[in-house]
Amino acid sequence: PSPTTAAPAPKPDPPAPAPPAPAGTAGQVTELVNTERAKAGCGPVTVNDRLNTAAQRHSADMEAKDYFSHTSQDGRDPGDRITAAGYQWSTYGENIAKGQRTPADVMRSWMDSPGHRANILNCSFKEIGVGKQDSGGGPVWTQVFGAR
Secondary structure, eight states, X not given: OOOOOOOOOOOOOOOOOOOOOOSHHHHHHHHHHHHXXXXXXXXXXXXXXXXXXXXXXXXXXXXHHTOOOSSOTTSOOHHHHHHHTTOOOSEEEEEEEESOOSXXXXXXXXXXXXXXXXXXXXXXXXXXXXXXXXXXXXXXXXXXXXXX
């Protein structure tokens, strides 16, 4: 019998590269959030366009109507706004802030606040949206977390 040679074993595919960070402010805030979540043993959150829409709409509404609250002046809460943006959630959280000039500044404020910090470090959240609206008193920020 003639010797046979086995075909070389296929090389495993290299690991997939990490998805690129989203551009702009939402991407910067998300990177900072994921850094804090990693320190706490939580998995990363990914940017969701519908959550971005809910967050941006709320920041714009607070700026336009000159209020600062998790409850819109028409009585809607974060869950209502997230649903209106087309996101079907099983859980959500919302952080708001005003006046911080940069993503690093607003993240520092949120991490220094126990309630906001708890949202950032809630391992059940899987997705994030970020809104920022410039105003005379400094930017109005909204950070929305969700899981389906």
